[in-house]
Amino acid sequence: MKSINKTTAILMILTLFSGSAFAQDKITVKGSDTMIILAQKWAELYMKNNKTSIIQVTGGGSGVGITALINGTTDIANASRQMKQAEIEKLKARYNTLGVEIRCAKDGVTIFLNEANKVNELTLKQLSDIYTGKIRNWKELGGNDAEIRLYGRENSSGTYVFFHDEVVKADYSSDVQSLPGTAAVVNAVKKDVNGIGYGGAAYSVGVKQALVKKDANSKAYTPTAESIAKNDYPITRYLYMYLRNRPTGETKKYIDWILGPEGQSIVTEVGYFPVK
Amino acid sequence: MKITVKLKPLSMKKLFSFLIISVTGLCGFSQIAMVDSLKDVISNHEGKLNALDDRVLVNEADLSKLNKIKISGYIQSQWDYYSKDLVKTNEPTNTFYIRRARLKFTYEPADGVKFVLQPDFSTGNLTLKDAYAVVNVPFLKDWTLWAGQFNRPDYEVEYSSSQREVLERSRFIRAIYPGEREIGAKMEYIGSIIPLKFQLMVMNGDFTGTTAKDVDSKKDIMTRLVYSVKMPSAGLGIDFGVNGYFGGNRAKTNQYVLESNGVLDSTNVGDYLKKQWYGAEIQIFADVLGGLALKGEYVAGTNSTPSTISATSTMAQKMASPNTVMNFSGYYVYLIKNIGSKNQFVAKYDYYDPNTKLSGDAAGANVYYKTLTLAWQYYLNDNIRISVNYEMPQNEKSASVKNIAGTGDTQLKDNTLGIRIQAKF
Numbered sequence: 141m142k143s144i145n146k147t148t149a150i151l152m153i154l155t156l157f158s159g160s161a162f163a164q165d166k167i168t169v170k171g172s173d174t175m176i177i178l179a180q181k182w183a184e185l186y187m188k189n190n191k192t193s194i195i196q197v198t199g200g201g202s203g204v205g206i207t208a209l210i211n212g213t214t215d216i217a218n219a220s221r222q223m224k225q226a227e228i229e230k231l232k233a234r235y236n237t238l239g240v241e242i243r244c245a246k247d248g249v250t251i252f253l254n255e256a257n258k259v260n261e262l263t264l265k266q267l268s269d270i271y272t273g274k275i276r277n278w279k280e281l282g283g284n285d286a287e288i289r290l291y292g293r294e295n296s297s298g299t300y301v302f303f304h305d306e307v308v309k310a311d312y313s314s315d316v317q318s319l320p321g322t323a324a325v326v327n328a329v330k331k332d333v334n335g336i337g338y339g340g341a342a343y344s345v346g347v348k349q350a351l352v353k354k355d356a357n358s359k360a361y362t363p364t365a366e367s368i369a370k371n372d373y374p375i376t377r378y379l380y381m382y383l384r385n386r387p388t389g390e391t392k393k394y395i396d397w398i399l400g401p402e403g404q405s406i407v408t409e410v411g412y413f414p415v416k
Numbered sequence: 417m418k419i420t421v422k423l424k425p426l427s428m429k430k431l432f433s434f435l436i437i438s439v440t441g442l443c444g445f446s447q448i449a450m451v452d453s454l455k456d457v458i459s460n461h462e463g464k465l466n467a468l469d470d471r472v473l474v475n476e477a478d479l480s481k482l483n484k485i486k487i488s489g490y491i492q493s494q495w496d497y498y499s500k501d502l503v504k505t506n507e508p509t510n511t512f513y514i515r516r517a518r519l520k521f522t523y524e525p526a527d528g529v530k531f532v533l534q535p536d537f538s539t540g541n542l543t544l545k546d547a548y549a550v551v552n553v554p555f556l557k558d559w560t561l562w563a564g565q566f567n568r569p570d571y572e573v574e575y576s577s578s579q580r581e582v583l584e585r586s587r588f589i590r591a592i593y594p595g596e597r598e599i600g601a602k603m604e605y606i607g608s609i610i611p612l613k614f615q616l617m618v619m620n621g622d623f624t625g626t627t628a629k630d631v632d633s634k635k636d637i638m639t640r641l642v643y644s645v646k647m648p649s650a651g652l653g654i655d656f657g658v659n660g661y662f663g664g665n666r667a668k669t670n671q672y673v674l675e676s677n678g679v680l681d682s683t684n685v686g687d688y689l690k691k692q693w694y695g696a697e698i699q700i701f702a703d704v705l706g707g708l709a710l711k712g713e714y715v716a717g718t719n720s721t722p723s724t725i726s727a728t729s730t731m732a733q734k735m736a737s738p739n740t741v742m743n744f745s746g747y748y749v750y751l752i753k754n755i756g757s758k759n760q761f762v763a764k765y766d767y768y769d770p771n772t773k774l775s776g777d778a779a780g781a782n783v784y785y786k787t788l789t790l791a792w793q794y795y796l797n798d799n800i801r802i803s804v805n806y807e808m809p810q811n812e813k814s815a816s817v818k819n820i821a822g823t824g825d826t827q828l829k830d831n832t833l834g835i836r837i838q839a840k841f
Contacts, residue, residue, distance in 0.1 A: 211798040212757045212758075212795070212798070213798070225606060225608075232653070232699075232701055232709075233575070233576075233579040234579070234795075235706075235707040235754055235757075236701050236702075236707030236708055236709035236752055236753075236754055237651070237653075237701055237702075237703045237706075237707040237754075238646060238648075238651075238653040238701055238703075240648070240651070240703070241648065304527075310527075311526055311527045384707075384757075385651075385703050385706060385707065386651050386703050
C-alpha cells in the first residue's frame, strides 16, 4: 500500500512538472504596437527553427501589455517605455517581485513630416511647443502659411508616454488626433501636407524624417544606426520586454535567442537598432 | 390602292444617322440628368456625413470626458468561525457578512490632477472612506500635494485591503491609526531619478471615521521616508524606511490621566496629551522560484486616548474612565510566498503591547497580544480571489483576562477562521 502511495505521489509530481513543462512551450507576448512588427518577426523565425514552440504575439500598446503582465494574462509584456513605479508596486503586491526588465532593442522616436513639407529641422523645444499647441502654424517654423495638423498615439501607447515625458513635458494639445498605431500615424502624415506625427523608426516609409536637435545651437540628427548607437539622436530610447519572474525554460531560451546575434539581426532588418 | 414606300439607300443612311443622333442625344441628356441626380445624392450624403461628423465630434468630446472618469471597486464577502471565548452568551459561533463593499471614483481632468471619492457600502455601514484631490506641484518635479480625507502615510495602512495577504491589519496598526484615514494635507515626493519616497502629512489628528472637524487647534504631523534598492541581477528589491508621528489629544472633559506606570494623575481639562512615536520598516522582495516577500515594521512611542466621559460626571466616575497616556510598542513580520501564478502562502506574526511599562496583572486590561496568522490565497482569475485565513492571538496572562473570558482562563480562546471571496473590478 505504501509503495502504491509513493508511486501515486511520484506520478502526480511528474504529471505536475510535465504539465508545467508543456505549458512553457507556449509563450504569450502582449504590448507595444511599436514593437509588434519586431515581435512578430522574432516569433515567426523562432517558431520556424523550434517546431515545438508556440509564441503568440498581440499588440494593444505598452500599457495594455504591462496590465496583462500584472493580471497574469501574458508571459512577456513588450513596452516602448519603462515600467512606471505604480505598475511596479502592483507587480510587487500581486507577485512579490519587481519584475524583470530586458532591453531588447533601441529606437529613435522619429518625427514624421509630409514629403512636401518645407520644414526639415526641429528642436526639442519646438516639438514641445508644437504638441502643446503653442506653435500652430508652419510659418512660425519657416514653412508654409498653413495650420499644423497634429497626429499622435493613444494614451495606452508607450510611445505616447515616452514622447510626453521626454519631449512634450506638459499636457498634449487637445487638437492632437490620437491614432491606433504608428502605421496609422505615418499614413495620416503621408496624406496630409500639413501633418506631423511621431513614432518608431521602423515605420518611417513614404514620409520625411525631420532632423531633430537638442536646442538651436546643437547639431541636428535623424535616427540612424550611428546616431542611435552614440546617443546623438535626441529622442533615443530602449525597447523593453518585461517578465514577472526571472525567465526559465523555453522563455529563457527565447529571450537568449532574441538578445543573441540572430535576434539582433532581425532588429536591424525590421528598422530598429540593436542593443549592443 | 397599294402604296409602296421605297427608301433609297441614302435615306436609310440619314435615318440611321438621325436615330443614332437621337439616341446619343437622349443618352447625353439622360447622362446629364444622371450626373445631376448623382450630384444631388452626393450632396445629400455629404450633408449627412457632415452631420454625422459633427455628432461623432460631440460624442468623442463626451467620451473623452468619460475616459477621464475611472470606476473601480471590490466586494469582500466573508464567513468567520470563532473560538469559544469570543462567543459570548447567546452570540453565534460563525457568521456570514460583507466585510467591505467599495466603489472608487477617480476623475483625472488633466495630467497631474486627480480627484478620488470612495464610499463603502458594507451592510448597515455606509461610510466615506476617501475624498481627496491630488495635484502635481508646479515647478517641483515628482512632488504631489494631497488634500482631503485619505490614508495616513504608513506601509500597512496604505497597502490596500484588496491586496493585503491577510484579512486584517496588525493589531497595533489598528490601535494607533483607527480607521486608517485622516483629514488633512500631504506633500509627497516619489523620486523619478532617486529611488526615494518622502511623505509629510498635517492632519486634525483625532479622526475615527466620523469626526468631521478638529476638536482642538493643534495639528498632528506624520512623516515617512522610504528608500528603495534594486538588485536586478539577484532578483532582489529592498525598500526600507523610517516614520514618525508628532501630535496630541486634548483632555476635553476629564482632568484624570492614567499613565504607563499605572498611577492616576490629574491635569487640567484642555491640556494636551502626548501622541508621539517613531517607526522603522523594511520590505524585501526576492525572485526565488517565484515571488517571495518578507515585510516588517516596528513602532514604539507614546499614545494617548482622551476620555469621553461627560464633563458633568462625578469625580469617581471620571477616575474610573480617565484619559490614558501610555508607552506602547508593536511590530509585524510577513512572510509571503507565491506558488505558481495563482496561489500564495502567508505567515504573519504581529505583536502589540499597549503598555510597555507594566506587565501581568499590573497591566490590567492593557495586556500584550502576539498573533500568528496563517493564510492561503487563491487567485481564480484577475477579478476573483479566495482567501482562507486562520488567526491565532495569544494574550499576556492577566487577572483581567480571566474576567473577559469569564471562564477563569488567563489565555483567551479567540482564534478566528475566516474565508473570504473578493470580487474586484
